[in-house]
Amino acid sequence: MKTVKIGGVPEHFNLAWYLTLKNGEYKDAGINLRWKDYFGGTGEMCNALREGEIDLAVILTEGIIKDIIEGNPSKIVQTFVASPLIWGIHVANDAQYQTIEDLKGTKAAISRFGSGSHLMAYINAQNNGWNPETDLEFEVIDNLDGAIEGLTNNLADYFMWEKFTTKPIVDNGIFRRVGNCPTPWPCFVIAVRNEFLEANPDTVKTILDIVNNTTKGFKDIPNIDQIISKRYDQKLEDVQEWLSLTEWSQENLDKETVEVVQNKLFHLNIINSKVDYETLVSKVN
Structure with a gap:
């Protein structure tokens, strides 16, 4: 059983991870996926990736792009939520x-x-x-x-x-x-530490395949609005509005979007330089 550590914010966007963990889908594939909630958000997760505290993170697009440019040894392997935050x-x-x-x-x-x-x-x-x-x-x-x-x-x-x-x-x-x-771009991506990705590409692909299978039909899960409302202490009408605005993705972050994010961050002096697409993004075959 391969142990993999993953982090994300404790919010409704990440319910698909909870459901697939609860169903034992990763264990059935020989993976002991250990989820950790990061209440401090993207900045805290960037540090966790740098320190090797986690192997994967479900993280804000602009935050991880900035941190990779500044030396975080990680790659974006997929867009997770395609709609804006x-x-x-x-x-x-x-x-x-x-x-x-x-x-x-x-x-x-x-x-x-x-x-x-x-x-x-x-x-x-x-x-x-x-x-x-x-x-x-x-x-x-x-x-x-x-x-x-x-x-x-x-x-x-x-x-x-x-x-x-x-x-x-x-x-x-x-x-x-x-x-x-x-946000003027897709809000959440999945990032993986380079060392882990290079050593375990098949494991990463299996994890992505499992969660993607759930996000593809997420809105069709029976009573999903009621499940979210109860678990995250949200009013049902708020959950229904959120579901209507939110789209998940099973594809990687495209070059055009990466360019838009980098241009915006550079223009605002949040980053000092821009990097090649391949420095930020890796495709898991």
Whole structure:
């Protein structure tokens, strides 16, 4: 039995992994797949890949591209979610801010530098014509619980996180959402440490085949909306809206998308250089 360690955020996007693990599909293929939740998101998973703490990660596209360029010895082997991630822009419920423009020059809470919440603050700034050099400031809060504490205690002014994950916090009157900021590319990819990929290409392919078989028919799973609603404490109508907006992928990240991401990150001075497609992406045959 081959042990493989994989990480991802504990969100509804990754339910297919839970279902295939629960069904014992990896064990049936001779793979002991060990899942770990990363509440700190992409920045935390990038570090875990670098340190060999995990072999694979289901991770934000822009975050892993940035980290590979900066030396993370990993490759993207597949797009996992083809649709954009809709980032909600949140403030404390009793905060004075009413619009995105009100947040210009204020402090953004981020899980860590290099995380999605960090990078998307730059995208949001550009979307609104802000100067990233003067209009962005950051406070590291580690995770969603840290964001609740940070915004409630005025350590930071706003926090960007996937809007459906944070919807219960909005419904409970802790956060208030003042706007949204969708990613301009497919949101989640699967990345693998180079050392593991080179030594175990067949194992990686088997894992991808198993999860892809579930994501292909994910929306057709009986009562899937009710399953998600119960497991992730979401209102049924919110889950149904999320399902209508979300598309999974079984293909690799294409060259055009990689170019779009790199151009955006480079333009925003988030990366200092661009690299060849093959440096970032590998095809598992």
